[in-house]
Structure formats: C-alpha cells, structure tokens
Amino acid sequence: MSNRPKGIVMRALKSMLAVLWFPAASAFAEPEHPFLSPTNIFAPASTPAYSIFDLSLFVLEVTAAIFLVVFSLLAYVVVKFRKKAVSDGREPAQVYGSTQLELAWTVIPILIVVTLFLAAARVIASIQNAARPSNAIEVTVIGHQFWWEYRYPSLKVVTANELHVPVSDPAHPTPTFLTLLSADTDHSFWVPRLAGKTDLIPNHPNSMWIDPHETGLYLGQCAQYCGTQHAKMLLRVYVDSRDDFDRWIQEQRQPAHLSDVASQGRHIFEITACINCHAVAGTVANGRFGPDLTHLMSRQTIASGVAKNTIGNLIAWIYKPDVFKPGCEMPSMGLSVQQSAAVAAYLVTLR
Amino acid sequence: MSTESIAWRAPQAAARPLVDKLHEWVTTVDHKRLGILYITYALFFLIIGGIEATVLRIQLIRPHNHFVPPQVFNRMFTMHGTTMIFFVAMPVLFGFANYLVPLMIGARDMAFPRLNAFSFWMTAFGGLLLYFSLLGANGLYGAGNAPDVGWFAYAPLTSLAFSPGHSTDYWTLSLLVSGFGSIGTAINIIATILCMRCPGMTLEKMPLLAWLNLVMAGLVILAVSPLTAAQIMLLIDRYLGGHFFDTQAGGSAVMWMHFFWVFGHPEVYVLVIPAFAFASEIIPVFSRKAIFGYPVMVAATICIGFIGMSVWAHHMFTVGMSSSANTFFVLSTMAIAVPTGIKIFNWLATMWGGQIDFKTPMLFCVAFLFQFLIAGLTGIMLGSAPFDWQLGNSYFVVAHFHYVIVGGILFTLFGAFYYWFPKMSGRMYNEKLGRLHFWLFIIGFHLTFDFMHIPGILGMPRRIYTYEPGRGWDVWNLIVTIGVVFQAAGVLVFIGNLLWSYFRGELAGSDPWDAWTLEWSTSSPPPAYNFGSIPTVRSRRPLWDLKHPDDPDWKYE
Numbered sequence: 001m002s003n004r005p006k007g008i009v010m011r012a013l014k015s016m017l018a019v020l021w022f023p024a025a026s027a028f029a030e031p032e033h034p035f036l037s038p039t040n041i042f043a044p045a046s047t048p049a050y051s052i053f054d055l056s057l058f059v060l061e062v063t064a065a066i067f068l069v070v071f072s073l074l075a076y077v078v079v080k081f082r083k084k085a086v087s088d089g090r091e092p093a094q095v096y097g098s099t100q101l102e103l104a105w106t107v108i109p110i111l112i113v114v115t116l117f118l119a120a121a122r123v124i125a126s127i128q129n130a131a132r133p134s135n136a137i138e139v140t141v142i143g144h145q146f147w148w149e150y151r152y153p154s155l156k157v158v159t160a161n162e163l164h165v166p167v168s169d170p171a172h173p174t175p176t177f178l179t180l181l182s183a184d185t186d187h188s189f190w191v192p193r194l195a196g197k198t199d200l201i202p203n204h205p206n207s208m209w210i211d212p213h214e215t216g217l218y219l220g221q222c223a224q225y226c227g228t229q230h231a232k233m234l235l236r237v238y239v240d241s242r243d244d245f246d247r248w249i250q251e252q253r254q255p256a257h258l259s260d261v262a263s264q265g266r267h268i269f270e271i272t273a274c275i276n277c278h279a280v281a282g283t284v285a286n287g288r289f290g291p292d293l294t295h296l297m298s299r300q301t302i303a304s305g306v307a308k309n310t311i312g313n314l315i316a317w318i319y320k321p322d323v324f325k326p327g328c329e330m331p332s333m334g335l336s337v338q339q340s341a342a343v344a345a346y347l348v349t350l351r
Numbered sequence: 352m353s354t355e356s357i358a359w360r361a362p363q364a365a366a367r368p369l370v371d372k373l374h375e376w377v378t379t380v381d382h383k384r385l386g387i388l389y390i391t392y393a394l395f396f397l398i399i400g401g402i403e404a405t406v407l408r409i410q411l412i413r414p415h416n417h418f419v420p421p422q423v424f425n426r427m428f429t430m431h432g433t434t435m436i437f438f439v440a441m442p443v444l445f446g447f448a449n450y451l452v453p454l455m456i457g458a459r460d461m462a463f464p465r466l467n468a469f470s471f472w473m474t475a476f477g478g479l480l481l482y483f484s485l486l487g488a489n490g491l492y493g494a495g496n497a498p499d500v501g502w503f504a505y506a507p508l509t510s511l512a513f514s515p516g517h518s519t520d521y522w523t524l525s526l527l528v529s530g531f532g533s534i535g536t537a538i539n540i541i542a543t544i545l546c547m548r549c550p551g552m553t554l555e556k557m558p559l560l561a562w563l564n565l566v567m568a569g570l571v572i573l574a575v576s577p578l579t580a581a582q583i584m585l586l587i588d589r590y591l592g593g594h595f596f597d598t599q600a601g602g603s604a605v606m607w608m609h610f611f612w613v614f615g616h617p618e619v620y621v622l623v624i625p626a627f628a629f630a631s632e633i634i635p636v637f638s639r640k641a642i643f644g645y646p647v648m649v650a651a652t653i654c655i656g657f658i659g660m661s662v663w664a665h666h667m668f669t670v671g672m673s674s675s676a677n678t679f680f681v682l683s684t685m686a687i688a689v690p691t692g693i694k695i696f697n698w699l700a701t702m703w704g705g706q707i708d709f710k711t712p713m714l715f716c717v718a719f720l721f722q723f724l725i726a727g728l729t730g731i732m733l734g735s736a737p738f739d740w741q742l743g744n745s746y747f748v749v750a751h752f753h754y755v756i757v758g759g760i761l762f763t764l765f766g767a768f769y770y771w772f773p774k775m776s777g778r779m780y781n782e783k784l785g786r787l788h789f790w791l792f793i794i795g796f797h798l799t800f801d802f803m804h805i806p807g808i809l810g811m812p813r814r815i816y817t818y819e820p821g822r823g824w825d826v827w828n829l830i831v832t833i834g835v836v837f838q839a840a841g842v843l844v845f846i847g848n849l850l851w852s853y854f855r856g857e858l859a860g861s862d863p864w865d866a867w868t869l870e871w872s873t874s875s876p877p878p879a880y881n882f883g884s885i886p887t888v889r890s891r892r893p894l895w896d897l898k899h900p901d902d903p904d905w906k907y908e
Contacts, residue, residue: 037823039810041741052737059735063728070695070724077699078717081638083706091899092705096907097644105696106689113685116735120681123737128674145513180671185508186604188669188744192810196740199670202507202598204605206671219822223744223812224669225501227508228421231815327421 034193038219041192046212047173048127048195055123062116127196130209137165137176143187143200143222145329146229147291147304157252158279160291161304163237166245168211174242175211185227191220191237199224212239221305228327234305248298255282256294257351265346272333274343280350290330296350303328314344380464381879382449385471387775389446392475394846396438399482401842403431408799408832414820424816425499426518430481432502433522436618437529438478440760444625445474445536447767448564450775452540454870454877455558457549457886462542470535477529484521498522501814503615504585506596506607511589520589523582530579537571540564549869551888555649556908558868558891559642562649563628566656570617570624573660578614581607605670612663619755620659624652626760627694629767630716634698636770636866637713638705641904644697645891651690651697658687668739677736684734691727695720710864711785715766718793722758726751729804747807753800765792765845772849773863777875778856784848788841795837802830867892 034043044053141163142149150159165176180189182200189208190197198208212218222233240248258266269275270284277290285293296302299309303324307313316323319340321330335343376384406427410418419427449467453460461467484497498518500508509519544565548557585607587593594600596607635642642648665684668677698720707713729751733739742748765788772780806824818824862871871894873882890896890904 037809039822041808041810049741052741055735056732056738056741059732059738063731067724067728070699071721073699074717074720074724077702078707081702081705081707083708087706091639094641094904094907095643095700095704096641097647098700101700102644102647102693102697106693109689109692113688116731117682117685120735120737121678124674124677124681127737128677185513186505188812190744190810190812192741196737197669197743198740201604201670203601203603204598204671220810221812221815225425225505225508225814227513228425228499230425231421231817234819 039192043193045214045216045218046168046194046210047170047175048208048210049193051123051126052196055119058119059116062112066112132177132209133173133175135174136209137174138179139163139165139176140179140181141189141200143180143182143184143189143226143233144289145184145227146222146233146325148233148235149183149291152249155249155253157249158292159252159295159299161234161236161301162299163235164240164245164248165210165212165237166242167215167239168213170211170213173211175209177207177209180206180208186224187222187226187233188224189220189235190223191218191235193218194220194237197223210237212237215239215241215244229325232304232306232325232328234301236301236305251298252295254295256280257349258282259349262342262346262349265342265344268335268339269343269346272335272343273331274333277330293347293350296347298351311344311348314347315340318343378468380460380468382453382461382464382467383775383877383879383881385467386446386448386450388471389442389449389474392478393439393443393446396434396442396478397842398846400431400434400439401839403427403434405835405839407431408835410816411818411828412832413829414818414822414825416817419816421816422496422499425501425814426497428814429498429501429504429522433481433498433526434478435756436502436622437526438474438481440622440756441529441533442474442478443764444567444622445470445533447629447764447771448540448567448625449536451771451870452543452561452564453547454774454873454881455868456544456547456552456561457869457882457888458543458547459881459885461539462547463539466535466539470532470539473532473535474529477525477527477532480521480528481525484518484525487517487521503611504607505611506585506602506604507598509585509589509607510597510599512599520586523585523589527579527582527586530575530582533571533575534579537568537575540568541572544568549885549888555646556888556891559631559645559648560628560868563624563631563652566652567621567624567628570621570656570659574614574617574621577610581610581614584610605667608667608670609664612666613660615666616663617659619752620655622760623755624655626719626763627652629763629770630698630719632868633712633716633763633766633770634701636864637708637710637716638702639708640701640705641892641895642697643700643703644693647693648697651693654690655687658683658690662687665734665736665739668736669743681734681736685731688727688731688734695724695727710769711780711782711789712766712770714786714789715762715769718789719759719762719766722754722762722796726754726759729754742807744812745807746811746813747804749813750800750803750807753803757796758800762796765789768845768849770864771870772852773859774870774875774877776853776856777859778852779859779863780852780856781848784844784851788844788848791837791844792841795834795839795841798834798837799831800834802827802834806831862894865898867895869893872897 034040042053044050138154140151140153148161150163166174168174180198180200182202184202187200188197189200194210194212195208198206200206216239218237218239220235222230275285275287277287279286279292279294281294301307302309302313302317306324319335319337320332321328379385406419407424410416410424496518498521500514500519504522507513544561584593584595588595588597594602596602596604598604631642631648662680662684664672664676664680733742733748733751769780769785805827809823811818811824859875861874869886872886886893890908892904896903896905
C-alpha cells in the first residue's frame with residue numbers, strides 16, 4: 001500500500017462513471033480493444049462467447065426491469081408510509097392478505113421464469129450439443145499443478161502453456177475442440193472472450209469448443225482452485241491466421257534444434273533431475289511431469305504465463321523457481337548461478 | 352449475563368462467587384442461556400472470520416502485493432469460509448431459534464434440554480477443533496497448519512497425495528463434530544415446535560418465526576446428513592485406504608461435488624430462512640400491521656424448502672454435466688425465485704398503508720429488502736447456466752453470495768439483535784449508536800460488495816492470492832478493500848453498543864416495541880420458567896387481542 005499511484009481516486013471515479021450499469025458497460029465493448037479489460041466477458045470474440053453474451057444481455061434486461069419495478073415500489077412504500085411526526089395514536093387498518101394480489105405476484109414471476117428458462121435452454125443446447133465438423137482442430141488440454149499441457153494428437157504436436165489455434169472465418173468455421181483432462185487436481189479452462197469456463201477434472205474427461213473470429217492473443221487463467229499457485233496458472237491463447245498456424249505446426253513437429261554452442265548447459269540439464277520431468281525431443285530428456293521444452297523459445301512466457309521468456313528470467317527460474325511461483329512443483333535443483341546460466345544458455349537454443 | 356427473573360436475581364447474584372456463575376453457565380440446560388451461549392460464541396468467531404477477511408482484502412488491494420504468502424492466503428480463505436458458515440452463521444441462528452422458539456410458542460423450554468446442551472457443546476468444540484489445527488496440524492511433512500483446501504474442499508485436493516499432514520483432518524473432524532450438534536439442534540427444534548405449543552396455538556396460529564425455523568430444522572437434517580456421510584468417506588479415503596474420491600485409483604471427484612452441494616445449497620436456505628423469520632417478525636411490528644398473507648408466507652417457505660433440495664447442481668454448471676442435466680437445474684433454480692418473490696411482495700404489502708417507524712431493527716430490515724432483491728436478481732443471472740459458465744467461480748459469484756449472506760442474512764440478524772436485545776438483557780440499546788452502526792455498515796457493505804461484481808465480469812477468478820496488472824481489476828479491488836474499513840468500524844460500534852447497553856442501558860420493561868407475540872408478555876429478561884402460567888392463545892397475535900379486546904385478530908383469521 002506504500003506506493004499507491006497518485007490520481008487513483010480520479011481513475012476510480014472515471015471508471016465508476018463508465019460502469020454505472022452492466023449493460024451500459026457492455027455497450028462499449030469492442031472485440032478488438034476490449035473495454036476495461038482483456039478478459040472482459042462482455043467482449044466476446046468466438047461463437048460460444050457470443051451466444052452467452054446475447055443471452056446475458058437478455059437476462060440483464062429482464063432483471064433490470066424487475067429491479068426497477070420492485071425497487072420503485074419499495075422506495076415508494078418507505079417514503080410514503082413513514083410514521084407521521086404527529087400521530088393520533090391509532091393503529092393503521094389491519095389487512096390480512098389478498099388472494100388476487102398474491103395470485104398476481106405468483107403468476108407473473110412464473111411467466112418470467114419460464115421465459116428465462118427457455119432462453120437459457122436454447123443456448124445450452126446450441127453450445128453443448130454443437131456438432132464437431134470434420135475440419136475441426138483437436139487439442140487435448142491437460143491441467144497440471146500449476147501449468148497447462150497442450151497435445152494435438154492428429155498433428156503430433158506437444159506444447160505447454162501457450163495454446164495456438166487457427167482463426168475461424170464465420171462463413172467457413174474451423175473451430176477448435178478441446179478435450180479437457182487433469183493430471184492431478186481440479187482446474188478450469190477460462191478464456192472469457194472465447195467461451196465460458198469448463199473444468200478439468202481427473203477421471204472425468206470434459207470437452208468444449210472455440211472458434212475465434214479475430215487473430216490475436218486472448219488471456220485467461222485457471223478458474224478452479226487447484227492448490228498453492230492457483231493464481232499463477234495463466235492462460236494464453238494465440239489465434240493465428242491459417243498460414244501462421246500451419247507454419248507454427250510445422251515448426252513444432254520438428255525435433256529439437258540442437259547445436260554445440262551450449263553443450264555444457266545441455267550436459268548439466270541431462271545429468272540433473274531436469275530430465276525426469278522435462279522432454280526435449282531428440283535427446284535423452286523425455287520426462288512427462290513438466291512442460292515439454294523442445295521448442296521452448298517459440299513461447300513468449302515461462303512458468304505458465306507468469307514471466308517473459310528472457311534469458312534473465314530463465315536463469316532466475318532455474319536457480320530458484322520460488323522467486324516467481326512460491327510453492328510450485330518445480331524444485332530448485334541446487335545449481336549454482338553459473339550452472340543455472342549454463343542451463344539457460346542451452347534452453348535458449350531450443351527454438 | 353444473568354437471565355433469571357428480576358424478582359430473585361438481586362439477592363442471589365450478590366451472594367454467588369464468579370466461579371459458581373461460570374459453573375452454572377457451563378452446565379446449563381436452559382434454552383435461553385444456551386441461546387445466549389450460541390450467540391456469544393458466534394460473535395467471537397464473527398470477529399475471527401472478519402479478521403481473516405481483512406487479511407484477504409489487504410492482500411488483494413493491488414496486483415502483485417506481498418502482504419501474505421500464497422500458502423497463508425489459501426489458508427485464510429479456507430478458514431474464513433468455514434468459520435463464517437459453520438461457526439458464525441449457523442450457531443447465531445440456532446442461538447436465536449433456541450432463545451425465541453419456546454418463548455414464542457408459550458413453552459417453558461425446548462423438548463430435549465440435555466440434547467440442547469449437548470448440541471451446543473458439540474458445535475463449540477467443533478469450532479475449537481478447526482482452530483486447533485493451527486497448533487496441532489504440523490504433521491510429518493511439516494505441511495500442516497490451518498487447512499488450505501477451500502471451504503468446499505474439492506476432491507482430490509483433499510487426498511493424502513495433495514494434502515499431506517493433518518490440516519484437512521482437522522477440517523473434516525470439526526465439521527463432523529459440529530454437524531452432529533446441528534442435527535441434534537434440528538431434531539430438538541422440530542420436536543419443540545410440534546409438541547410443545549401452548550393451548551390454542553394450532554400450527555396455523557404459530558408465529559411465522561416458529562414456522563420458518565421448523566422448515567429450517569427439517570432442511571438441516573436433510574442437508575447436514577450427506578455432508579457428514581461425505582466427511583466420513585473422506586476420512587476412510589485418507590486413513591483406511593478407501594477410494595471414494597481418490598481419482599488416481601478410480602474414485603470420483605465429481606461425487607464429492609454432489610455430496611458437498613447437496614448439503615451446500617440447502618445450507619443457504621438453512622441460513623436465509625431464519626433471516627426471513629426475523630424480517631417476518633420485525634417488519635409487521637414496526638409497520639404496525641399484521642403480516643400480509645400469512646398462509647402464503649408459510650406455503651412459500653415450505654416451497655422454498657422443497658425446491659431448495661433440488662437445485663444443488665447449479666453450483667456445478669462448469670463441471671461438464673450433460674446438457675439435459677444443466678437444463679433441469681436451470682429450471683429448478685429459477686423456480687425458486689417464485690416463492691422468494693412472493694415473500695418480498697408480501698413484506699412490501701405488509702408495509703403498505705402502515706406507519707413505518709424507522710428504529711434500528713427496521714432500518715436493517717428495510718436495507719435487507721433492497722439488498723435481497725439485488726442478491727436474488729444476480730442469482731437469476733447465475734442460475735442461467737450459460738451466463739454461469741462465464742460468471743461461475745469468478746468474483747461475481749463471491750459478490751453474489753456475500754450479498755445474500757451479508758446483505759440479506761447479516762442485516763436481518765443485526766435487526767434481530769437490536770429487536771430482541773431488550774428482551775434478552777432487560778435493557779434498551781442505544782438508538783444513536785444503533786443508527787451509526789447501520790450507516791457505517793451499509794456504506795461499507797455497498798463499497799465492498801457492489802464493486803466486487805465488476806472484477807468478476809472482467810474475468811477475475813476467486814481464490815487467487817494475487818493478480819496480474821493490466822487486467823483492469825486494480826481500481827475495483829482497491830474500492831472493495833476500502834469498504835472493509837467501514838464494515839469493521841460498524842461492527843465495533845455494534846459490539847460497543849451491546850456491551851454499553853448491557854451495563855448502562857435504560858430498563859426496557861417487558862414490551863418495549865408494543866409487539867404482539869408471546870415473548871413480550873413475560874418479563875425482560877424472562878424468568879427461568881418463562882411463563883408463570885402457560886398462556887392460552889386464540890390468534891397469531893395474542894398480545895394484539897389483549898391490547899384490542901374490541902377488535903381482536905381471532906375474529907378475522
């Protein structure tokens with residue numbers, strides 16, 4: 001709290017004026033520059049998120065109408081029937097009930113409820129029962145404490161923490177279907193602009209789908225408490241043009257690009273327990289507990305989106321993972337700073 | 352805090368040493384004393400749970416804050432949730448039920464006074480057991496300390512593999528122990544209401560508070576039993592090699608969710624129905640009118656009880672149920688809005704045409720009506736499954752259920768405290784301090800929980816110990832934390848008011864509110880035996896009949 005930025009009151013006031021009422025806020029939402037936040041649920045950019053958004057607006061309109069009616073009635077009663085300053089000491093007329101009135105405020109809510117229910121049922125069916133087209137990309141998402149594993153079984157690609165999917169033209173959709181698994185505890189995949197969240201539960205395979213309409217980076221994070229570092233299990237979804245996506249797939253399918261420049265670091269990496277958890281395709285490293293590092297440098301972040309993928313951050317991460325994620329599953333291997341730097345020098349060759 | 356009648360209190364109180372008085376309180380089977388024990392115990396834990404909430408809010412005041420490490424944060428939200436539900440909300444409501452139900456139905460005690468005492472002490476030791484984890488849970492792995500699995504403790508995070516040490520065991524055992532206490536109290540309330548009503552008080556002439564507590568007690572038995580069963584299954588998993596929830600050996604994590612929420616959702620109604628009960632007693636008295644539509648109010652409550660048992664899986668819209676299951680739970684969830692709406696309209700109609708006197712209890716009840724309206728509407732948003740796929744497990748949900756529990760339940764509870772304090776203590780509270788408490792608390796409440804909806808809409812999940820800058824969540828979290836200051840100040844004023852008034856307040860007399868139910872016909876505080884002679888009633892408002900012999904209620908009911 002010591003270095004709170006100045007002008008925060010002004011910022012708060014401005015923001016409060018902007019978000020007086022949720023529908024008003026959503027009216028400003030643009031997919032390209034989402035209003036207020038890159039994870040605003042009212043800035044949809046994919047069909048499931050759009051369907052939910054439309055339903056949300058309908059529910060918000062209905063609830064806003066109910067709110068206005070009942071709030072006005074309550075406010076009227078509170079103002080109108082206050083005890084008078086001068087009272088004649090007599091009790092007001094006692095009314096014990098009214099069948100007509102009570103019937104009215106039973107039947108009208110039932111009608112509203114039926115309407116809301118039907119609207120919701122339609123969207124549930126449209127999202128959950130959507131057919132999987134033959135050209136859909138299939139990705140298996142495996143939640144780990146505290147990172148994401150992505151496997152493209154038909155494309156033979158394994159990567160971690162940064163999901164790449166092709167953009168989908170609404171006229172010719174190429175959706176991506178995600179199979180959701182968990183290696184340990186419960187997690188939840190939530191990228192608000194692309195779709196609602198679905199949990200990853202061990203022994204309980206789930207699925208969901210997205211078809212992003214615009215290229216770009218979409219953010220999110222784990223939305224089911226999964227342990228100590230639940231907060232730093234961030235999601236990054238890169239929506240690429242079809243060409244970029246195909247190129248990315250081609251690169252990811254290659255074995256590791258190995259060179260002799262960092263042989264010392266590679267040696268340390270391969271004689272330490274690193275290889276128990278990490279895989280580098282084409283080398284002895286074939287661990288499965290941690291992220292696949294074959295193309296580590298094709299990723300912009302490390303530690304599940306927590307830090308930029310720079311050599312400095314890699315050294316710090318290898319030397320002492322707790323700096324970024326206290327309580328994460330990657331142990332400090334007891335390497336010296338020099339050894340950590342050597343390993344990092346090896347890792348940055350993995351393009 | 353003596354509750355004996357004024358007639359014989361003075362000479363005895365002077366003669367008894369403190370240790371004798373303490374002994375009397377510890378061994379008491381008097382429903383009024385047990386009620387006060389429950390309430391005092393809950394107030395103590397309210398302060399503990401409030402401190403935990405404050406730690407959470409300080410940590411979240413800005414992104415990447417380092418006030419507490421992640422492990423401590425996770426323990427804090429687990430303890431905050433568990434404490435507030437099991438050791439504040441339930442005991443305080445049981446306390447009021449214990450104190451008021453026999454008095455309002457003209458009985459001299461609960462049906463099973465010893466079971467009553469046993470239940471209280473089970474609950475009390477349950478709470479102590481939870482907090483003993485801070486001392487006793489450092490297991491072999493040093494991974495003990497307070498539990499950190501969240502208050503709904505989803506499997507398999509609670510399995511030995513992910514939760515070594517004993518912290519989860521303390522959590523399980525404490526809920527197991529206090530659960531037996533809750534079931535005991537529920538049986539007692541049901542037996543008391545069904546068997547101990549005074550002559551003339553048929554079921555349809557019972558005060559609404561008794562009716563609502565009857566429904567609440569039924570729900571407790573139905574809801575707490577599966578939770579207790581699940582806790583035993585979890586213990587079997589952890590210590591006897593069972594695999595109920597052990598996903599690595601074929602167990603089911605989803606089964607735990609069903610077990611938990613088939614308790615967890617009715618639990619919401621266990622808490623909110625007594626709050627409705629307070630509102631149903633306070634609003635008529637301060638509007639000077641009979642409750643509008645008594646039979647419909649009873650029917651709506653029973654309806655809430657029944658439908659409330661069939662909505663649990665709306666907590667699980669994101670766990671991948673089939674589309675037909677999701678659709679069913681949307682329908683049942685939204686259906687519950689109908690009886691709840693009836694209640695709001697009937698309270699409104701009760702106030703209509705009345706002479707509303709805005710004493711502190713009524714202030715809290717009117718605020719409750721406004722806030723519960725909003726809580727209900729955000730509930731409809733969350734009940735719409737697709738909307739919930741976005742809002743579920745976000746700060747929007749946190750804001751929603753705090754709107755129910757604080758804006759609804761705690762507000763009526765504060766109203767109930769001020770309304771029945773004169774009866775329990777024999778003295779009036781300070782009206783000015785009461786109003787100060789109200790305004791501080793309502794400002795704090797709205798700062799905190801109105802603005803908490805927004806980060807949820809902007810994609811902030813719950814239970815994160817820190818967050819990234821640049822997500823647009825910073826300002827909202829700052830405002831939310833500022834609200835805590837006002838709420839804390841309000842609660843301090845409240846407790847100060849109770850203490851000051853207990854020693855210095857004006858004498859209240861037996862009926863300070865010119866009210867209509869039986870508890871106001873006996874002295875304040877009531878004698879140990881409640882009524883010199885068991886009253887006979889002819890209507891729902893026996894004291895109205897007494898005060899208006901020319902125009903009694905029984906002519907119209």
